[in-house]
Amino acid sequence: MNNFLIVAAENDGLVKCKAGGMGDVVRDVPRQISERGDTAHVVVPAYSRLHVGGKFIMNLDFQLRGQAYTAELYEVTPKKAFDNLTHYVIHHPEITAGEIGHIYHNDPAEPFYTDAIKFIVFCTAVAEAVRQEVFGSLDVIHLHDWHTSLLLFLKTYHPQYSSLKKHRFVYSIHNLAIQGIRPFDDNYSSLRNWFPEVDYDRDALKDYRYQDCINLMATGIRLADAVHTVSPSYKEDVLKPSRPPEFIGGESLEEDLKHADMEGRLFGILNGSNYKNIRTAQKKNxxxxxxxxxxxxxxxxxxxxxxxxxxxxxxxxxxxxxxxxxxxxxxxxxxxxxxxxxxxxxxxxxxxxxxxxxxxxxxxxxxxxxxxxxxxxxxxxxxxxxxxxxxxxxxxxxxxxxxxxxxxxxxxxxxxxxxxxxxxxxxxxxxxxxxxxxxxxxxxxxxxxxxxxxxxxxxxxxxxxxxxxxxxxxxxxxxxxxxxxxxxxxxxMRFTWAKSVDDYYKYLYALPVRK
Structure with missing residues (x-):
C-alpha cells in the first residue's frame, strides 16, 4: 500500500475551500488514490475558519523569523467520506482568509505580500508534520502551484528538514501566470526575514526578471522530482515564450520548463472530470x-x-x-x-x-x-x-x-x-x-x-x-x-480521472498502476 500526502491551497473535498479548478483536482485525485487501495492525506490551510468543529490532532512547533511558532493540525470532515482518505487543515493566526474565495488575498500595491506570509507559515508547519511522520511513512508528496513550493525550498536548504529528501516530490502547475514572486531581503514577507538562519543558493531560486526576488513557481519547477502541467497541449504551450496578447506560453519560465523536459521530469496529463455522484439539476429552472x-x-x-x-x-x-x-x-x-x-x-x-x-x-x-x-x-x-x-x-x-x-x-x-x-x-x-x-x-x-x-x-x-x-x-x-x-x-466524451490517475502513477508518482 502506497502512502500519499497532497498539499494545496484549495480542496473542494471540504465545504467552502475552493476558488478555482485546483480545488476540483485536489478533491478528485485523492478519491481515485483511495479507490485503488492506497492511502491519501490532504492538507490545506484553515484560513481562520476551516478548523472550527474539526478534531484537534496536535500542535506543530517550529522556528520562523528567529522565533518560536506553534500551528495547530486538525482533522476535518469532508463532503464525502472515502476509505483510507483523511483531510486536514492547519490553523495559525497568520494564516488568514482572503477576499478571493475567502482564500487568496489581493494586494494591488505589493502582489503576494499577504499570501506569501500565510503560505510560508503553512508550508513550514507541513514540513514539521512530515518530519515527525504525522502522516506515516510517505511515498509521494504532491504539491500544487506556488503556494506549496516552499516545501521544496525547506527540503533542499533547511537543515531541520533534510529528512524530507527521502520522499518523492511532485509539483503540479495549475496557473503558470501566478508565480508568487517575493524579495530575498529587506521586506517583512522576504525569504531572509522568515528564514534568517538558512543558507541557500539565490541563483537556483531567483526570478529572471527581478533577480533580487525568489520566484516560488520557478522553485517548484526547478526542485521537484516530477513537474506536471494539467493538459498535454498546455505542456507544449509553456515550452514556448509568451507573445502577449496573441500567445501566452511559458511566462518567462520556458527555459526552466525546457530543462525539466530534457531531464524527463515534465509531463502533460489532462485533468479529469467527475461523471458519478454529481449534483443533479432539473431543466426549466x-x-x-x-x-x-x-x-x-x-x-x-x-x-x-x-x-x-x-x-x-x-x-x-x-x-x-x-x-x-x-x-x-x-x-x-x-x-x-x-x-x-x-x-x-x-x-x-x-x-x-x-x-x-x-x-x-x-x-x-x-x-x-x-x-x-x-x-x-x-x-x-x-x-x-x-x-x-x-x-x-x-x-x-x-x-x-x-x-x-x-x-x-x-x-x-x-x-x-x-x-x-x-x-x-x-x-x-x-x-x-x-x-x-x-x-x-x-x-x-x-x-x-x-x-x-x-x-x-x-x-x-x-x-x-x-x-x-x-x-x-x-x-x-x-x-x-x-x-x-x-x-x-x-x-x-469522457475525460475520466481513472485514466488520468493511471498516468499519474506511471509518470508522476513512478509507481505501478493500482486498480
Whole structure:
C-alpha cells in the first residue's frame, strides 16, 4: 500500500475551500488514490475558519523569523467520506482568509505580500508534520502551484528538514501566470526575514526578471522530482515564450520548463472530470434559479452597492419567464484577463455577438465575479443590451442550470492550462465555443464535439471567433441533424480521472498502476 500526502491551497473535498479548478483536482485525485487501495492525506490551510468543529490532532512547533511558532493540525470532515482518505487543515493566526474565495488575498500595491506570509507559515508547519511522520511513512508528496513550493525550498536548504529528501516530490502547475514572486531581503514577507538562519543558493531560486526576488513557481519547477502541467497541449504551450496578447506560453519560465523536459521530469496529463455522484439539476429552472440567487445576494451586506444592478438584472429575467429565448449561450467563470481578455480588449466583439443573438431571439447569460474592471465592463454592457444577462455573483444551483440548459457554452480563454467548465458543459450535452489553446485543444474538436476559433493575431482570432459563432447559430437553426450530432458527441466524451490517475502513477508518482 502506497502512502500519499497532497498539499494545496484549495480542496473542494471540504465545504467552502475552493476558488478555482485546483480545488476540483485536489478533491478528485485523492478519491481515485483511495479507490485503488492506497492511502491519501490532504492538507490545506484553515484560513481562520476551516478548523472550527474539526478534531484537534496536535500542535506543530517550529522556528520562523528567529522565533518560536506553534500551528495547530486538525482533522476535518469532508463532503464525502472515502476509505483510507483523511483531510486536514492547519490553523495559525497568520494564516488568514482572503477576499478571493475567502482564500487568496489581493494586494494591488505589493502582489503576494499577504499570501506569501500565510503560505510560508503553512508550508513550514507541513514540513514539521512530515518530519515527525504525522502522516506515516510517505511515498509521494504532491504539491500544487506556488503556494506549496516552499516545501521544496525547506527540503533542499533547511537543515531541520533534510529528512524530507527521502520522499518523492511532485509539483503540479495549475496557473503558470501566478508565480508568487517575493524579495530575498529587506521586506517583512522576504525569504531572509522568515528564514534568517538558512543558507541557500539565490541563483537556483531567483526570478529572471527581478533577480533580487525568489520566484516560488520557478522553485517548484526547478526542485521537484516530477513537474506536471494539467493538459498535454498546455505542456507544449509553456515550452514556448509568451507573445502577449496573441500567445501566452511559458511566462518567462520556458527555459526552466525546457530543462525539466530534457531531464524527463515534465509531463502533460489532462485533468479529469467527475461523471458519478454529481449534483443533479432539473431543466426549466434556469430563470427561477437566477431570480432566487438575485434575491439572496440582495440580502448580503457586501452586495448592497450592487443592489440597483441586481434589480435591473432581475427585471430582465422576469420577462424571460413568460417569453423564453429561442437560443441561450452562456459562460461561467471568474472575471479575469485570462478568461475574458477578448471582450475587455474589444467590447465591440461582445456587442456584435449580442446583435447576432438579438436577430434570432437569443440571449447571452454570464455568471461570475472577479476583477472590478471586468465587472464594470459587463454591468455597462448589460445596461446597453437587453439580451445580455449578467449575474454578478456565485450560485451553485444557477451554475448547474446553466451547464444543463444553455444551447452553447462560450469559453474564450486567452490561455487555458486545462479548463473544467468545458468538460462540465459537455457532460450535460452542451456544445462549447472555445479558443483553440491549452487544454481546450485537448477536449473540444471543431465541428465534432463543439466549435473552436484561433488565429495568429488578435484581429484574426476576433474574426475567427465571430465566424465560429455564426456557424454555431447557423447549424442550430438550419441544420438540426448536424447540431444534434455535435451535441451527442459532446455528451459521449469522457475525460475520466481513472485514466488520468493511471498516468499519474506511471509518470508522476513512478509507481505501478493500482486498480
Amino acid at each position: 434556469i430563470y427561477r434559479n437566477t431570480i432566487r440567487a438575485i434575491f439572496q445576494w440582495l440580502q448580503e451586506e457586501s452586495k448592497k452597492y450592487k443592489a440597483d444592478f441586481l434589480a435591473h438584472t432581475g427585471e430582465k429575467v422576469v420577462g424571460l419567464l413568460n417569453q423564453p429565448p429561442r437560443f441561450v449561450c452562456a459562460s461561467v467563470a471568474r472575471l479575469t484577463e485570462q478568461k475574458f481578455y477578448f471582450f475587455k480588449r474589444s467590447p465591440e466583439l461582445l456587442a456584435e455577438m449580442l446583435e447576432r443573438l438579438d436577430k434570432v431571439g437569443g440571449i447571452f447569460m454570464l455568471l461570475g465575479t472577479g476583477d472590478p474592471g471586468y465587472e464594470q465592463l459587463f454591468r455597462e454592457m448589460s445596461y446597453k443590451h437587453p439580451n445580455f444577462i449578467f449575474t454578478n455573483g456565485q450560485s451553485e444551483d444557477l451554475i448547474d442550470s446553466i451547464y444543463l440548459e444553455a444551447d452553447l457554452y462560450i469559453m474564450p480563454s486567452q490561455f487555458e492550462p486545462c479548463g473544467i467548465s468545458q468538460m462540465l458543459a459537455m457532460r450535460s450535452g452542451t456544445p462549447c465555443l472555445v479558443h483553440h489553446t491549452g487544454g481546450l485543444k485537448d477536449t473540444v474538436t471543431h465541428l465534432e464535439t463543439g466549435f473552436a476559433f484561433d488565429g495568429e493575431t488578435f484581429e484574426e482570432k476576433r474574426a475567427s471567433m465571430l465566424e465560429s459563432f455564426d456557424l454555431a447559430l447557423h447549424l442550430f437553426f438550419n441544420d438540426p441533424v448536424q447540431w444534434k450530432k455535435i451535441q451527442a458527441n459532446a455528451k459521449k
